[in-house]
Amino acid sequence: MSLVTPNTSKIDRLAELTATHESSSGNSLWREAWGRLRRSKAGVIGAVVIAVFVVLAVVGPWFAPHNPAAQIWRDEVLINKGEFVGPRGENWFGLDHLGRDQFSRFLVGARQTLLVGVVSMLIGLVIGAIIGGVSGAAATLGGRNGKRFDTFVMRVTDIMLALPSLLLAVSIAAVLGQSLTTVMIAVGVVQIPIFARLLRGSMLAQGNKEYVLAARSLGIRKRRIVMTNILPNSLSPVIVQATLSLATAIIEAAALSYLGLGSPDQSAPEWGAMLTQAQRFFDNAPMMSVYPAVGIIITALGFTLLGEAMREALDPKLRG
Incomplete structure (x- = not known):
């Protein structure tokens, strides 16, 4: 008993000190990163853009002045003569080719675009984190068999990375069929x-x-080392990438909708689908394309600015 108890207490004490040290250094890292992020003009601009987009997507449909699918002013649009109704008091963004209110469709389409981007990113994040976490743990503490497993998994991911992302997404969407769910899955798999x-x-x-x-030399279980030390300290670049991937997901989802692989319901407003419908009338009504395009560009820019600011804030080379 005298031989086991001191050794056990020493291991527990050192593990406690290690955990305390990592926790305090981790908190310090996040505090310093938050301070640098607040001082970053690009990060603040990106955060404001994202906040506006999220508010627009959440509450916008409730404030839409008209039904986005209703062809209320269809008789006022003369497609054969190339005459479209532009912005006016009743329709702030004018009418589309079917006499639907563009402003209402823009507001409701923001929610669909945000939904597609977030779900796609979460699919890639969750599945990718599981694969990367298991592979990283196997390569780090799994011995020879673990390294073999890691090599096999990484070769599969290399094959996926070798394919152009949009081409891979289009291939998946074409196989699964035309739907909004297909777009989410296709873009998520690419991530x-x-x-x-x-x-x-x-x-x-x-x-x-x-x-x-030190933990390995003390005989602490490998699973505990991975879950309590290695994994928590490895998540900061993944969080940054998640922010950047939202911008990529929104753009790729819009591209799939533009190619006709999105929702088959043409009356459902979504910014990528609105671009698809507007391309035929660009010469006579260019603003039909401008509104959804500007929305996609500004939103993607906001996520990109915030992601880059977070990357710089979390860079250990910049710690003072």
């Missing part, structure tokens, strides 16, 4: 190898840290 590679690389870097070597 999986990115998150897997990123988390696995971050875990490999953390696996060579001194605290991991």
Whole structure:
């Protein structure tokens, strides 16, 4: 008993000190990152753009002045003569080719665009994080068999990364059929190898840290080392990538809708689908394309600015 108790208490005490050190350093890192992020003009602009977009997507449909699918002013649009109704008091963005209110469709379409982007990003994040986390843990602490498993998984992700993302998304969408759910799945699958590679690389870097070597030398279980030390300290680049992937997901989802692989319901407003419908009338009514295009560009820019600001804020090279 005298031989086991001191050794056990020493391990528990050192593990406690290691966890406390990592927690305090982690909190310090996040506090410093938050301070740098608040001082970043690009980050603040990106956050404001995202906040406006989210508010627009959440509450916008409730304030839409008209039914976005109703062809109330169809008789006022003369497509054969190339005459379209532009912005006016009753219709702030004018009418589309079917006499529907463009402003109402823009507001409701923001929610669909946000939904597609968020769901697509979550699909790639969750599945990619699971694959990357398991692969990174196997490569770090799994021995020879773990490294073989990691090599196999990474070769599969390399194959996926070798394919152009839009081409892969189009192929998946074409196989699954035309629907909004298909767009989410296709764009999400494209994001999986990115998150897997990123988390696995971050875990490999953390696996060579001194605290991991110390924990292993003390005989602490490998699962505990991965879950309590390596994985939490590897998540910051994944969080940044999630923000950047939202911008990519919105653009790729709009591209799939533009190619006709989105929702088959043409009356359902979505910014990518609105671009598809407006391309035939660009010469006579260019603003039909401008409104959804500007919405997509500004939203993607907001997520990109915030993501880049977060990346700079979390960069350990910039810590003072």
